[in-house]
Amino acid sequence: MEVFTKYPPGQILEAFWTTIQLTVFSAVGALILGTLLAAMRLAPVPMLNWLGTGYVNVVRNTPLTLIILFCSFGLSQTLGITLADPRSLTSIADSNFRLAVLGLTVYTASFVCETVRAGVNTVPLGQAEAARSLGLTFSQNLRIVLLPQAFRAVIIPLGSVLIALTKNTTIASAIGVAEAALLMKGMIENTAALLVVGTIFAVGFIILTLPLGLFFGWLGKRLAVAR
Numbered sequence: 739m740e741v742f743t744k745y746p747p748g749q750i751l752e753a754f755w756t757t758i759q760l761t762v763f764s765a766v767g768a769l770i771l772g773t774l775l776a777a778m779r780l781a782p783v784p785m786l787n788w789l790g791t792g793y794v795n796v797v798r799n800t801p802l803t804l805i806i807l808f809c810s811f812g813l814s815q816t817l818g819i820t821l822a823d824p825r826s827l828t829s830i831a832d833s834n835f836r837l838a839v840l841g842l843t844v845y846t847a848s849f850v851c852e853t854v855r856a857g858v859n860t861v862p863l864g865q866a867e868a869a870r871s872l873g874l875t876f877s878q879n880l881r882i883v884l885l886p887q888a889f890r891a892v893i894i895p896l897g898s899v900l901i902a903l904t905k906n907t908t909i910a911s912a913i914g915v916a917e918a919a920l921l922m923k924g925m926i927e928n929t930a931a932l933l934v935v936g937t938i939f940a941v942g943f944i945i946l947t948l949p950l951g952l953f954f955g956w957l958g959k960r961l962a963v964a965r
Contacts, residue, residue, distance in 0.1 A: 745925055753921040754942050760838060760907040760917060761946075765900055767843035772850025777880055779855055790851070798848040802909050806841040810913040813837060831916070838910035846903050853895045857888030890961045897954025901947045918942060 778790030797805070813819040814837060821840070822832035861884050869879040889896075908919035918939055925935045 744929060745921070750918075750921065750938065750942070753916060753918045754946070756835075756915065756917040757904070757907050758946070760835070760842065760910055760915070761900070761904045763839045764842035764846060764903055764907070767839065768846035768850050768899075768903070769896075771843060771847035773854055773885070775847060775851035776854040776858065777877075779851065780858060780880065780884075782876060794848045794851055797845060798852075800845075802841070802845050802906055803912055805845050806838060806909050806912055809837040809841040809844075810834065813840075831914075834913050834915050835910075838907075838913060838915045842903060842906060842910070846899065846906070849899050849902070850896065853892050853899060854885075854888055856895070857890075857892035858884050860891045861887045893961060894954055894958035897950060897958070900954070901950050904947055904950070905943065 775790050775793060778786040779794070781787065781790075814821075814833060820829065820833040821836040822829045826832060858880075865883055865887075866879060869883045874882065907917055910917055911920035911923065914920070922935055922939045926932055929935065
């Protein structure tokens with residue numbers, strides 16, 4: 739077929755490998771930042787509550803494309819923050835990739851925050867009160883009592899956030915990151931085989947996301963907190 743003559747399977751796999759890297763790095767960053775934001779929203783300090791709430795409301799209601807473009811044009815071109823060694827031969831590609839990870843992390847963290855906060859709210863209030871009566875500070879209460887149970891309660895919703903993140907990586911093509919969506923666009927333009935190319939990449943994303951859904955569904959049931 740003309741598609742595979744011009745674009746060998748190895749090139750398609752390489753594009754999906756970039757998609758996987760974007761997903762993994764962004765997921766780790768979003769989990770860390772989202773957990774910190776959830777702690778801010780639960781903290782008994784009004785200023786932290788306002789900051790956490792403001793972040794979530796602003797970022798969650800901002801289009802991801804706009805955030806990615808801001809990271810590229812605002813941080814890189816306007817402020818000169820490239821996140822890569824300018825002397826490197828791959829500095830532009832490295833910078834675009836890392837800026838895309840930053841944008842995806844910032845955006846996804848707002849959804850992780852609300853998911854974790856919902857998990858904390860499932861923990862019986864008496865457990866938090868018992869921890870306070872034992873002299874545990876807020877951070878100790880959160881780390882030892884609340885978060886372990888919260889994460890077990892929201893494994894499946896966190897899996898849904900991760901699946902959404904995997905699909906959202908296609909937005910990185912807007913700043914030239916060589917992931918699956920950018921290659922798909924080039925293949926369609928150069929071969930006009932819309933149905934064939936679309937099917938290839940649809941199957942590719944199904945292969946990435948379907949096992950994630952099944953795994954998190956199994957893990958959520960296995961680690962569910964007995965009430």
